[in-house]
Amino acid sequence: MPIASDPATEPVPEYAAWRKGVxxxxxxxxxxxxxxxxxxxxxxxxxTTYDGLAVAPLYTRRDERPEPPLPGTFPFVRGVDAHRDVHRGWFxxxxxxxxxxxAANRRILAGxxxxxxxLWLGxxxxxxxxxxxxxxLNGLLFDLAPITLDAGAEVGAASEALFAALDGYRAADRTAIRVALAAxxxxxxxAGIAGGTLDEAVALARTAAARTETVRAITVDGTAFHDAGASEAQELGAAVAAGLEYLRALTAAGTDIADALGQLEFRLAATDDQFATIAKFRAGRTLWARVAHVSGAPDFGGAPQHAVTSAAMMAQRDPWVNLLRTTLAAFGAGVGGADTVTVLPFDSALPAGxxxxxxxxxDRMARNTQLLxxxxxHLGHVHDPGAGSWYIEDHTAKLxxxxxxxxxxIEAAGGYRAALAAGLLAERIGATGAAREADxxxxxxxxxxxxxFPNLAEAALSEQAREPGRVARYGAAFEALRDRSDVYLAANGARPQALLVPLGRVAEHNVRVTFIANLLASGGIESVxxxxxxxxGIAAAATESGARIAVLCGSDARYAEQAGDAVRALRSAGVQTVLLAGAAKAVAGVADQPDGYLAAKIDAVAALSGLLEKVGA
Structure with missing residues (x-):
């Protein structure tokens, strides 16, 4: 009888050659x-991810993990529905x-x-x-289009109004009507959002469980953690902890564990890191299935997942790039097995109009992103297309x-509400957000x-757009610098400027000239x-430009020969701040030192903010 080989220990002949090439x-x-x-x-x-997980440059059969069960079976890593319509895909x-x-009715029917x-209806x-x-909701076919409410503190009254509309609707199979009340x-x-109370959510869930339609009263909204800066594991872990809190409250009120599990769904953020998103949705199902299993109801652990493209990744500047970001996010969510996907409009980080x-x-662009x-x-034609990928399976398990x-x-701190009150959630998520902000x-x-690759020719944003929001958007610090540049432009008729001083042949300075121009533009500073x-000729160029800031750009060898003379020439022409593109070691021993250095590893926000201050922006 042959002995089965172990992929984890079996050699990969090509790996040694690849390693040598690396x-x-x-x-x-x-x-x-x-x-x-x-x-x-x-x-x-x-x-290394913000969760401390290592992502290797290459995965082989040495990284192979056991094949997970088919969709629709515990632990639901491959999806909760084994019979999902492949022609529809996700909702x-x-x-x-x-x-x-x-107007809402027209928009609903047109969509x-x-x-x-x-539908996700405010x-x-x-x-x-x-x-x-x-x-x-007039004219809506409820059994064909699931609906999710977004009513905040008014969810109780909104649910009653929705139930009234459902009571007047005829359907052959009322279980086909799917509703998420989203308490x-x-x-x-x-998140600091005005909402209902836990007791109200529990009461609503008990009412929902008695309905003949498929109604889930409670949404565990992981996007609240994501929008505050959470990593993938923190978003999932905090969401599961909140889900446990809901389960305890429901069962304490007399709800059977199976019915309690049937009242929850999860909302998670999908980012433009497509593989992290795929792994997150697969891991999320695994986690909740484990909770259901430990609770004694493993068959009820397949909670629906609503994916929403990340609000934190959306940019106000060059917002058309958001179309690419949301496409990647929707791809990741769909491949990851989300049941419903909402793509935020590309201009959602900006005020309407x-x-x-x-x-x-x-709205059409957001909708068509998914339809394409x-x-x-045809992404919906295959259940869990990432299954079997060594990387995706490994990252899913580690996540x-x-x-x-x-x-x-969180549980060791006394559970979700205790951890929230003690500041544990804010502290841990805040630390991750700070680390990302530093990056x-x-x-x-x-x-x-x-x-x-900023575009300095963009029109200035309105004051309303510059107001800080609840979401910790990734590019907010740089966009604040651009706002300062816009204010300066409006007051002075021109943007803050810096003179580039290319030294030597084009081949010597081109890389650094490009780097500096891109860096300065990200802070709203125009390069001359x-x-x-x-x-x-440096002094004449400085005088002609009138710039108070100048940046030397060249090779390290050229700096050793000419940087000192260039610094003196610029200062003699009245330039107040002379910087060098590169590290300080490039001019070690030079008598006339520049005032600072712009290298790849600097804190660009701090450096650019300082330059804006120097010119009065």
Missing amino acids: AGVLAKARKVDAAELPDEPETLLTE VSGRVTDADPA LENGLSA VGERGVPVAELGTA SPLTDEF ELGVSQNFA LLEES AEAAWAFMRE VAHRRFAVTGVNE NPGPLEVD
Whole structure:
């Protein structure tokens, strides 16, 4: 009888050759001998997530994990529904927040006619008045289009109004009518949003459980943690901890555990890190399945997942790039098995009408992002297409372990509400947000159009757009610098400027000129580039530009020869701040030192803020 091989220990013949190639490339890039590199040089290419999880540069069958069960079976890692319509895929949800019930109804029906298959409807202060909810829903086929409410503190009244509309609706199979009332008091409290109470949510769940339709009263809104800066594991762990709190409250009120599990769904953020998003939704199902199993009801652990594209990743500057971000996010959520996906409009980080485009256009682009993925790329035709990928399976398992550890930390603090009151959640999530903010500031975390490849020709934003919001957006610090530049432009007729001083041949300075121009523009500072300069022409160029800031750009070898003379020439021309593109070691021993250095690893936000202050912005 043959002995089965173990993929984890079986050698991969091609791996040694690949490792040798990696060593050669790294040695050349680092200008060292290959013998000076670690025995496993590929570890130098490993990335670490904010959860401390290692992402290797290459995965092979040595990383293979046991194949998870099929969709629809415990632990639901591959999906909660084994019979999902592959021609429909996930539900394409659209958000409607019109206060005018007639306008809301028109938007709802137009969206459904043009590709939406689910609705997320704002009610009360977040949309249509509660009393007019029936008008807004007129003509809606409830058994074909699931509906999710967003009513905040008015969720009780909104639910009653919705139930009244459902009572007058005829359906052959009322269980086909799917409704999420979306009471979310625990996560609302974390986010500082006015919401209902836990007791009200429990009472609503008991009412919902008695309905003949498929109604889930409570939404565990993980986006509240994500929007505050949480990592993937923190979002999942905190969401599971909140879910446990709901389960305890429901069962304490006399609800059976199976019915209690049936009253919860999860809302999670989908980001443009597509593989992290795929793993997050798969891991999220694994975690909740484990909770249901421990609770004695493993068959009821398949809670629906509502994916919403990340509000934190959305940029106000060059917002058209948000179309790419949301496409990647929707792809990740869909491949990851989310049941419903909402793509936020590309201009959602801006006040309505800020870009001069209609809401219909923005909504259509958000809707079509999903329709292209479903109807042209056919992503819904395969259940869990990421299954079997060594990387995705490994990252799913590791992410689930990290999230479970965070949930246990919350439980050890006394549970979700105790951890929230003690500040544990805010402290842990705040630390992650600060780490990401530092990475953005140092440009280790790229936000295209904001801290990389900015467009200084963009029109200034309105004062309303500059008001701080609840969401900790990734590019906010750089966008605040751009706002200061816009104010300066309005007052002076020109943006803050810095003179670039290219030294030597183009081949010597081109890389640093490009780097500095991009860096300065990310802070709203316009570069004045007169082209290659000889030392004796620097003073004239500085005088002509009138710039109070100048940046020397060249090779280290050229700096050793000319930096001192260039610094003297600039200062003689009245330039107040002379900077050098590169590190201080490039001018070690030079008598006339620049005032500062702009290198790849600097805190760009701090450096650019200081330069804006120097010119009065």
